[in-house]
Amino acid sequence: METEAGRFTPGEVRTLASLAETFVPGVDGAGIGELAAQALVRAADPGQVARLRLVLRLLEQPVANLVTAGRPAGLTAMTIPERERLMLRWAYSPIALKRSGFQALRKLLSFLAYSAPGADGRNRLLGEIGYSTDDPPTTAQPTAVKPTVIDRMPGGQPVRLDADVIVVGSGAGGGVMAAELAAAGRDVLVLEAGPAVDETTMPRTELDAFSRLYLNHGLLSTWDGSVSMLAGSAVGGGTVINWMTCIDVPGQVRAEWAGEHGLDGIDGPEWDRDRAQIELEIGVTDSPFVPPKDAVILRGATALGWQAGTIRRNARDCTDCGSCPFGCPRGAKLGGLRVHLAAAVGDGARIVDRVRVTNLITEGGRVVGVEGNVLVEDPASGMPALARHGDPTSAQVRRLVARAPQVVLAAGALRSPAILQASGVHHRAVGRHLRIHPVPVVAGRMPEPVDMWRGTMQAACSTQFRDAGPGHRGYVIESAPGHPGLLALTVPWDGAQDHANWLRNSRHLVGLVAVTRDGGEGRTTLTRAGRVRIDYRLDGDGVRTLRHAAGSMVRLARAAGAVEVMAAAAPILRHVADGEDEAARFEAFVARVEAMDFGANRGTVFSAHQMGTIRMGADARDHAADPRGRVRDVDGGIIDGLYVTDTSTFPTGIGVNPMLAVMSMARRVSRTVLAEGRARG
Incomplete structure (x- = not known):
């Protein structure tokens, strides 16, 4: 049984x-x-x-x-x-x-x-490694974003809703789109697959956060498991759980988008105005805090003569508690939930959470709405109600039919193309050109405690190699905040005691990651079960970029004073800083790191940014959306009433954290949606 x-x-x-x-x-x-x-x-x-x-x-x-x-x-x-x-x-x-x-x-x-509580509600391992966190107070003014109440009883007739515009997804792009449209007087309906949370219901533990606020409950990866991925799935999307890193699209990338992909205005004042407005709305400022893990970057870069500085972020009244990946109970994170969705609701927009849109509704060649599944939950447990005891694949649902003359896809680079594929929109670029910003991982063991889970998640970075150069496509070195569960899965396993020793030293570990600009051709497709399958292979330049970045990071960690440096490879590559021949041994170690094997399930690779699967551009054959976000059909013609505004629109990877870019792009696309809506009368 x-x-x-x-x-x-x-x-x-x-x-x-x-x-x-x-x-x-x-x-x-x-x-x-x-x-x-x-x-x-x-x-x-x-x-x-x-x-x-x-x-x-x-x-x-x-x-x-x-x-x-x-x-x-x-x-x-x-x-x-x-x-x-x-x-x-x-x-x-x-x-x-x-x-x-x-x-x-x-x-x-x-x-x-390292994340699940035991029978007594505590995890013994966390005490052994010295893990503790501050418990920030919940804000006295929780967000005003409350989802629209609908009938969630299983079976029966579908839930039916109508609007002027339907926005599918509520992350960085969907939130801005909803706010812009609602402010202009449009009747906006936002449909979000994830749950609604506010500051009073934010998770307080790592396991609870991954289970509730991350896509696939945190178990997201390429089909072969070689790249572990993180993506948000909640009202507010990735802006609820991201690390608030605000970096603009590099000029080199903007020039490429304008010149090679035909995105007019991207490399000029139009984009600058959109970005400036977004920065004003979400309160982008320099971080007032530089935790020890980020001071390592600044110290190492200074020793090497590299460019580095503090990172701007979208926060106000931050207490530097380190709970950003769990959502911000204090309300200091000025993401989509706190800013754009709140503004949209204030202007009359409706948000329905826990609705997974499955397909578009088309009539006469134009899009007139969407269909989806409303998740039915057990009120006692908050878990999906099960049609057959013990089988979570049979979660009960109720159908939803929502109609509107305009539909905007903002479900992210994994779910937005899936909706198109399920709806028979088979433009050759849909689901293709997936970019993931592959991230290699390096750790340094410092002589002093660092407590990488405390403080601002990312407060400093090195942009020494941001633009493409000899041997690499470009990357930014950032700190990698690590609560124990994420740290435990990241540290390679060369035996139980070796792995346990790294975790026991976790208070002294600083994690470094490099957000690399990739050019490999990944792809998303639908499985028989209707889920998203992600396939991705690094190309030669991508491997060289990862190796270059890993070599740079071990140099930076050592220059900052690390007494031991580790590159996350299989087997682990490590260097202990002692002995008279240490300098020569270190150079030999760097050479091994710069020759790391990044084949499938060998070197550790992460992705927190997925892009490009409905890429924008002027070429109707090679771009699934036009330069203003209108989706194309299989023959390259514009599909009436259908738009897209999330990271799937990026023609290429950008090599930096994408939140600012997504929000700026949403302002750009919103003007098209509004203009065409007015033209309909």
Whole structure:
């Protein structure tokens, strides 16, 4: 019989428990194994779940393990040291399925071990590593954004709504679009797949935040698991959980968009005016705080003679508590929830949360609305109501039909193309040209405590290599704030004790990441289950850029005084700063880092920015939207009444955090939506 974990058998859950005990010494394997099974069935595509179940069965095959581990026994029958040896063989295997299975399970189980509370509500490991956080007070003035109440009982007739304009998605682009249209007197309906939260209901723990506010409940990756991804899924989108880094699109990129892609006005005063207005609205200012982890960047850059400085951010009355990835309970983060959506609601806009738009409604060749599923929740638990006990894939829904003469897609670079694909909009560029800003990871162990989870998430950066140069496409070096769960899945695993030692030293670790400008051709498609499949491969220039960035980051960490430097590779590359020959050994270490293997599931790669899947441009064949955000059909003609304004419109990657760019682009597209709406009368 199957457990409440869903489609995982009791034997498979036991294997997950054994793996948890192998990866993290002393953890409650049974509890973590059950949580992992529940998380996978809830968040992963059925095809991915089936592949991981195959991996679990392979691990229990005695004959297969005789070849790999030298003993004819299943994983659960092995001793912990034997399991470790088996897992290391899988980690470095030439067989892609073994590497991807190892990485997917190791990352998930490590994250849960360092983020999930035990039976007593506490996590023993967090105390062992010295993790503690401030608990900021909730603001006395929570946001005025309250979702429209609709009938969420399952079955029955569809919920029917009408508006002048429907905005699908409420993140950086959707929020600005809704505010601009509502201010102009349009009847705006915003449909958001994620939940509505305000300052009184923001998560206070890492696991709760990932479960509630992140796309796929935080379990988002490329199909092969080689790139772990982060994206928001809540009213306010990524602006609720991002790190508030405000950097404009580099001039080199704007010139490329104007010259090579035909985006008129992008490289001139029109864009400058839009960006300036956005900065005014969200209160962009220099960070008044420079936490120890960010001081490392400034100190290292100064020692190397590199360009560096503080980062501007959208905050007011910030207490520097470090809870940005969980949402801001104080209301200091001036994102879409606090600013643009609040303004839109004040001007009469309606927001309906927990509605996943599935397809467009078309009549006579023009778009006249959308259809979607309203998530039905159990009032007692707040979890999706289940049609069959224990099977989260059967979450009950009620259909929604919303009609409007204009529809704006702002669901992000992963969901917006999925809606087009499900609706039969098959322009050749839809879902293609995916850019993800691949991020390599480096850590430095400092002699003094850094507490990378405290303080402003990102307060400083080095722009020394922002523009493309010899051997790289361009990147910005930033700090990587790390609460324990995210840190545990990021640190490569070269054995349980080695991994545990890195976590025990986490108070002294500073994480560095490089937001790289990629040119590889990723793609999004729909699976049989209707979920988004993400495929991505680094091209040669992309690999060279990651290597260049990793080499720069280890140099910066060492120059700032790190006593040990680690590059997140498989196996880990590390350098300890001691001995008379330290300088020569360090140069040899840098050379190894600059030759890192970034093949699938080898070097650690993250993405927090996904772009380009409905890219804008003048060429009707190569761009799925025109320069003003109007979506094109398969023949390149404009689809009447359909627009797009999120990161999917970016013709290329930009090499910096995209929030300012998305908001500025939304102002640009809003003028087209308003003008065409007025023309309709």
